[in-house]
Amino acid sequence: MRHSRFHGRVESGGRVCSWPGCDEAGEFRAPGGRTPSFDGPGDYRWFCLDHVREFNSGYDYFDGMSAEEIFRAQSPLHGWETQTRAFRPDAGVDGAPKWADFADPLDAISGRARAHMRQRQADMKADMHPQNARFTPDERRALGVLGLDGNIDRKTLRLRYTRLLRQYHPDHNGGDHGHASRLQSVVEAYQLLNKASAFA
Numbered sequence: 692m693r694h695s696r697f698h699g700r701v702e703s704g705g706r707v708c709s710w711p712g713c714d715e716a717g718e719f720r721a722p723g724g725r726t727p728s729f730d731g732p733g734d735y736r737w738f739c740l741d742h743v744r745e746f747n748s749g750y751d752y753f754d755g756m757s758a759e760e761i762f763r764a765q766s767p768l769h770g771w772e773t774q775t776r777a778f779r780p781d782a783g784v785d786g787a788p789k790w791a792d793f794a795d796p797l798d799a800i801s802g803r804a805r806a807h808m809r810q811r812q813a814d815m816k817a818d819m820h821p822q823n824a825r826f827t828p829d830e831r832r833a834l835g836v837l838g839l840d841g842n843i844d845r846k847t848l849r850l851r852y853t854r855l856l857r858q859y860h861p862d863h864n865g866g867d868h869g870h871a872s873r874l875q876s877v878v879e880a881y882q883l884l885n886k887a888s889a890f891a
Contacts, residue, residue, distance in 0.1 A: 700740075708739040710746075715739035721746050825889040833880035845890045852881040 699719060706717040721743055723734030738746055753761045793799040813835070826834065826841055834840060837851050857863045859874040884890075 706737050708742055709736040710738055710742035713739060713742055715742075719743035722750070826887060830884055830887050830889070833883045836876050836880040837884070841889075845885075848881070848884055848890075852877065 701718055701720065707713075708715045708717040716739060717737030719738050719740060721736045721738055723736045736746075753764070756764065793802070831841070834843075837848070837855065839848065839851055843851075855877045856874070859870040859877060861868050861870075864870070
């Protein structure tokens with residue numbers, strides 16, 4: 692597809708204008724019926740220059756939105772309200788090494804590798820317990836975050852979650868925000884387990 696540097700024109704390659712009854716070349720792109728979403732960029736319509744101008748003069752991006760949806764779409768943070776897990780400071784399993792604690796960076800890296808191996812062995816040992824078989828590997832890791840084993844019911848899960856919230860939430864521990872990443876891990880673990888089919 693070759694683009695012209697004038698007026699956003701794209702050579703049609705035989706494409707006809709989408710305007711009803713128009714036989715001109717469709718060289719100017721306009722939004723189609725399916726808007727961009729999580730599953731793709733959406734559809735486009737192609738018009739000649741006169742009809743793309745007419746289409747644009749009557750196009751309303753906010754058509755069909757409520758006042759609240761319009762306000763949200765106009766926010767500079769729209770689409771960025773939550774931080775993607777991969778970009779959070781605590782995205783790694785064990786976080787970044789504290790480099791100041793090591794004289795040699797290779798010691799930090801090997802220490803981290805040993806911690807991963809210990810975690811993997813613990814996961815494998817947990818897999819061997821019959822009471823854990825009803826949980827997926829991710830759910831078993833979430834149980835570990837909450838300090839639970841597979842022999843629990845929903846009430847026990849809820850009680851443990853409530854106790855950990857009181858322990859780590861700043862509203863309950865004198866305003867201490869030092870446990871924010873631990874609190875986040877607890878909340879994520881509980882949300883995962885709360886939907887587990889093992890409790891269905």
